[in-house]
Amino acid sequence: MKLDARKLKILQAIINDYIITAEPVGSRTVAKKYDLGVSSATIRNEMSDLEEMGYLEQPHTSAGRVPSDKAYRLYVDKLMKVRRLNDQEAEYIKELYQNKIMQLEQVIFQTAKVLSEITNYTSIALAPQLSKVTIRHIQLVPVDMDFALLVVVTSSGILKDTLIRIPEGMDNEFLNKISNILNDKFQGKTFSEIDLKDLSAVREAFKENQKFFNSLVDVLTSSFHVSQEKEVFMGGTTNIFKLPEYQDILRARAFLNLMEEKDLLYHILASSQNNGVKVSIGTENTHEELRDYSIVTATYSLGDRILGTIGVIGPTRMEYSRAVSVMDHMGKALSNYLTKLYGK
Amino acid sequence: MKLDARKLKILQAIINDYIITAEPVGSRTVAKKYDLGVSSATIRNEMSDLEEMGYLEQPHTSAGRVPSDKAYRLYVDKLMKVRRLNDQEAEYIKELYQNKIMQLEQVIFQTAKVLSEITNYTSIALAPQLSKVTIRHIQLVPVDMDFALLVVVTSSGILKDTLIRIPEGMDNEFLNKISNILNDKFQGKTFSEIDLKDLSAVREAFKENQKFFNSLVDVLTSSFHVSQEKEVFMGGTTNIFKLPEYQDILRARAFLNLMEEKDLLYHILASSQNNGVKVSIGTENTHEELRDYSIVTATYSLGDRILGTIGVIGPTRMEYSRAVSVMDHMGKALSNYLTKLYGK
DNA sequence: GTTAGCACTCTCCTTTATCGAGTGCTAAAA
DNA sequence: TTTTAGCACTCGATAAAGGAGAGTGCTAAC
Structure with missing residues (x-):
């Protein structure tokens, strides 16, 4: 036929x-x-x-x-005919990225929020993945008698920092010395490459301050590594209540439970690393739990390096033309913004 | 009778x-x-x-x-008999605050999460309010040819920082000079006291770098001030689905909508500033929208200064004895943790 | 003051009936 | 050969009707 x-x-x-x-x-x-x-x-x-x-x-x-x-x-x-954004939507997105200096994570969060407001679906966004990014510069900055700030600048311009307690009587000179050692050792590496075995040489430099050394390493490996890594931002989780098919409490609940599965969402977003917009419809999703939903994702990048993914999730009965055009636009706008702000 | x-x-x-x-x-x-x-x-x-x-x-x-x-x-x-926490719960809380170095906001977020897991209600938590806190130290830290980190340490040990672009050719010396000026001007003040009129004297010091000056001021007033201020963290929003009275989609929806009203939640939390645990039952709540819910809050502090509030919200048919004991315990544990970590 | 007994009320659940949108099939028309 | 009108049939959705059961308030006896 x-x-x-x-x-x-x-x-x-x-x-x-x-x-x-x-x-x-x-x-x-x-x-x-x-x-x-x-x-x-x-x-x-x-x-x-x-x-x-x-x-x-x-x-x-x-x-x-x-x-x-x-x-x-x-x-x-x-x-489908790919729909262009109307003026209001375009304006809204433009405004988001205008004149604002935000922490990178805030940018992603706000992006997710706007995304859900424009599409009326639930949006998900992946913060840049640290595992893909190399360390450009490490610096211990004294802020106080008791505390220093451990600042790490990465190759993509992303910055991470944590307040860290320093031993009594440790002077700036020593902090600088440590910073230099850390730079020597870790510059150009990714966070996941920070190897505990490598560190014995560094450890010696700390002499009697082993405790400080331990907490430093702790911060570098755990705090920067695991917890931030799988951060999935979301917006408009309750938007589904606007859709007729989720007037059923069981369905609504199933969806909201799904949205709490951060690990799953992370994998979904992390798996779409092809540049541009991607649409996954119902059973096309490899994850069993998603076979009733469709997901439209777009990647965002800094320069030509893909940093992360943003997306919207909704029923398979999705306004694809709308979703695709918004995602396309948004991915590009976000990339532009980041490149302008953090690129060199 | x-x-x-x-x-x-x-x-x-x-x-x-x-x-x-x-x-x-x-x-x-x-x-x-x-x-x-x-x-x-x-x-x-x-x-x-x-x-x-x-x-x-x-x-x-x-x-x-x-x-x-x-x-x-x-x-x-x-x-009601105030119930003590069982070992498992106490252990869980203890674990949360053990050995972890977290950004302050992460601490609050995790606290909210654990709170909702232990109580099975929805938890809300207010991050420390910057308006109450004075500036202890400001420092511009160069991280790069193009960027510096603006670090602000507050009286309560809370740290805030933002990456900021610096004009080409600006050297460390100049950054230090600016840091000193900013310190002179703002040390001891609160963020809300940063007055634009005050700044004309500072502006002059920037000479030809007016644009840089503007973005600095922008960051200090807006980024630190407004957006962070009303940050309300939440946990276990979908816990209500476990309760029989929220099997009704309209009720569930009403609740979830309420939870999206960040401003309202902010006011609720901000208004309970008496030390210790407070219970608001149904119509006792001043806010119309809350007359079907009960809220149990506790404050947390650093030393003897109250920093913020955490709480759980649920139906008036709440397990008060459980909620009160958990909130009491948690408020104290959080205060302890913060005082140990950031107090001096 | 307490309690058994009982009529009465009102929600909830099940059963039954009806309606209507939509289909598939047949046979006639184009 | 394709299109269309006509019609019987299916099945969910909605409404109406009929208990069943839990609970009350009142009365009268203990």
Whole structure:
């Protein structure tokens, strides 16, 4: 059976309608609302064909039909017209990145927030992954008699710092000396390459301050490494309540529980590392838990290095044209902003 | 009418039962489950009295009775036995604050998380309020040819920093000079006291680097001031789904929407500044939106200065004894931790 | 003052009936 | 051969009706 022009038109009509209404679409609806010049009976026959071909599904015998994941895939790849952002949306995004000096994590957080506001879906965003980034500069800065700030600047301009207690009577000179040692040892390495075995030489330089040495290493390996790494930012988690299919408490709950699975979300975002926008529809997702959802992601970068991923998640009945255009725009805007601010 | 010993016993039984089951409690239930040595008819009479006195309410004629806010207040003040934490809970809290060097905000975030895990309610926590805190030390630290780190240490040991772009060719000496000027001008002041009018003298010192001056001031006033100020951390937002009264989608939604009102939550937390644990029950809350919820808060401090507030929010049918003991314990543990780490 | 007994109320759950949207099939029309 | 009108049939959704059960308040006896 061939997917001729009329079948395509009908399919498109059904997808459009279902995306808007969330109700199974019947042949009469298509005949009336979309002017195809044929009767509902003809459309009925075509729909039957489309179902046989795997593009449509029937929730039950006496209901209309619903697009399958395969149909959405076709829609995304071939049928949909990519929508441009309207002025208001573009303006909103522009404003976000204008004139503001933010900590990198704040930027990502705000991006997620705006993303969810514009799309009305739930947004997820991955902060830059430290494991991919090398250490450019380490500096211990005294702030106080008791505390110093351990500052690490990375190759991508990302900065990480932690307050750290210093032993009594330790002077600036010693701090500088340590900074130099750390730089010698770690410059150009990634955080994950900081190897405990490597450190015996460094340890000696600390002489009687072994405790200080330990806490320094602790901070460098654990604090910078694990906890920050899997940070997933989210926005608009409760947006799903606006959608009719989540008026069911069990579904809503399932979704919200999913959103608490930070590890899972992290893997989803981390796995899409191809430059640009990517759409994963329902069963296309490798993760079992996601087979009822679609995810649209985009990467963001600093210069030509991909730093992380942002995305929106929603029902497979997603406004793909809208989502794709917003993600595309946003990914680029964020990259621009970062490059302008942190690039050299 | 007097609230005699038997009435109290009956009231206590009803409250206990309702807290556990979330079902209106009938006279027969009280007679059977709680051994009071009288028949259900007697209890029925007493319950009628208790309703007249305002301690009980009836959802409808043929239902059992439900404690009123007044009853909960009595319960919290007089009736409940304050429960001690069990070993597992105490251990969990202890572990949280052990051996970890965290950014202050991370500490608060983790505290909120643990709080929600232990209580099974939604937790909210207020980060230390910068407006209350004075500036101890400002330092511009060069990290790079293009960037410096603006570090501000506050009187409470809290540290704030932001990466800031520096003009080309600006050397360390000049940065130090600026740091000194900023210190001269702002040491001992709060962030809200940073007055733009004051700055004309400082501005001159920057000579041709007016743009740099502007961004510095921008960061000091806006970035440190507004955005961080109202930061409310939350944990376990979806815990309410475990409670039977939130199986109703409208209620669940109302609650989640409430949790998105960061400003409101901020005010609630900021308003409870009396040292120690505070319980607000239903209509006792000044905010209209909260009249169906109860909130248990505790303050945390550094030394003897109150820094912020943590709390849990749930239905008025809350396990107060549990919540109060956890909040009490947690507030103190957090204060201890902070004092040990940042106090001098 | 306490309690057994009982009529009465009201929600909740189940059953039954009805409605209507939508389908698939057939046979006639184009 | 394709399209269409007509029609019987299916099945979910909604409403109405009918208990069942929990709980109350009142009365009268203990």
